[in-house]
Amino acid sequence: MIRHTSSSFRVRYGETDQMGVAYHPNYLAWCEIGRTEYIRRLGLPYAEIERQGCFLAVADAAVRYASPARYDDLIRVETWLDSVKSRALDFRYQVHREEPSPALLATARTTLVALDAHGRPRRLPESILNLFREAM
Amino acid sequence: MIRHTSSSFRVRYGETDQMGVAYHPNYLAWCEIGRTEYIRRLGLPYAEIERQGCFLAVADAAVRYASPARYDDLIRVETWLDSVKSRALDFRYQVHREEPSPALLATARTTLVALDAHGRPRRLPESILNLFREAM
Amino acid sequence: MIRHTSSSFRVRYGETDQMGVAYHPNYLAWCEIGRTEYIRRLGLPYAEIERQGCFLAVADAAVRYASPARYDDLIRVETWLDSVKSRALDFRYQVHREEPSPALLATARTTLVALDAHGRPRRLPESILNLFREAM
């Protein structure tokens, strides 16, 4: 059973904007890095879920920005599951700066829904659903 | 007085992901295109606001995704102001597909706060604040 | 017969970096906008080429940067075909700033090779090849 995962990386130059800070949509991409890592830790790379004909699409996303991230800052994303349903997963995230000085930069949440290869809603495959339930 | 603006553009190849649809964080960048256009229509390019030492930073963002956008789809973002305060602006957005078939793809909202060149909260310059108030 | 196409758009906020100019890899994405437009003008949207099981992958790209682009600058990309072979296309590009002051910002070239759905080299479908040849 895992409760949460930590993913660390540095802010890339191309992620900054002319305000000198990381461009705000990038935080959603960072959350996805955390989510990918979380799912990998369950023993199931996300690429494998797609090979089973199941696509997890973001249906809802929200980010609250507390403090900006700058180029080359060491970022840590904490990711955990908030709820598991047969057709939807809720993830929560905290985006922290580790270096040069620790701070909470943002909190976020996303709701993912399971889709088939044609983009239609479907149930999560049972084996995958069980992995998520056990992780809660 | 303007009530809302419409901004149109096509989905770029690089905005798609391997699910074959536009990658979800891009919607926040599209909302910014709408916001830029809205502010330009007030007679004040955003670049000019920054030259006055005022930076509008996204403090809060939320997107609800209804239907996916695909490569080369013609997108139209409707943008309007939802509230104006001396230190914060709330914008709302609807992301529509115009071609090949019309559909509402997403709704979104962002809260922007005014910062000075050092990233500290500040009041919006009075002349700019008035422009936003008149636009409501 | 078309000789070249012009594609215009404004630099997005998220395309800038902390140097205050457009991040250099974006120019390759802008060239793709020009290429997309060029192909569309041939009467054949690129999405249609993919539906025929033919994918045009960039095998080689080069950009020479002369002058930076800034947020909200109006950009115009001139695109033309430089050579057409049964398995490869060479495109050339000029990236211009139109507003606020005209300037040549960059020149670029890309070689595209035709791939099938499995990523293996293939000949361009004859009808598509003819369209490209006529455009030269």
Added chain:
Amino acid sequence: MIRHTSSSFRVRYGETDQMGVAYHPNYLAWCEIGRTEYIRRLGLPYAEIERQGCFLAVADAAVRYASPARYDDLIRVETWLDSVKSRALDFRYQVHREEPSPALLATARTTLVALDAHGRPRRLPESILNLFREAM
């Protein structure tokens, strides 16, 4: 003295496009990750160079793509200096896939020129120039 650096990271979901592979302009961003790491290894974070009023702008870039990268592939960028002049640096790169199966994905080169805060060409600060020369 360092001869080259290795930088490793995984392909992000948002870096893929609908062809199912990493979108080609991203390779230039990956080269920048390698370059950042190279410069950091010299004992001088790039952010520090900018604080000294020296900006390294990409004046010329070329990428040769040999094989595609896919989502979640483990990428390794090898970076080395090819030439050092008082106003320009040439970097070379090899982009390798480490997992799931090793392969050379691309080779690239970039020329960087030193600019002051106003975007005008300048000499590299002597201390920084010496660090680069010693690294050759």
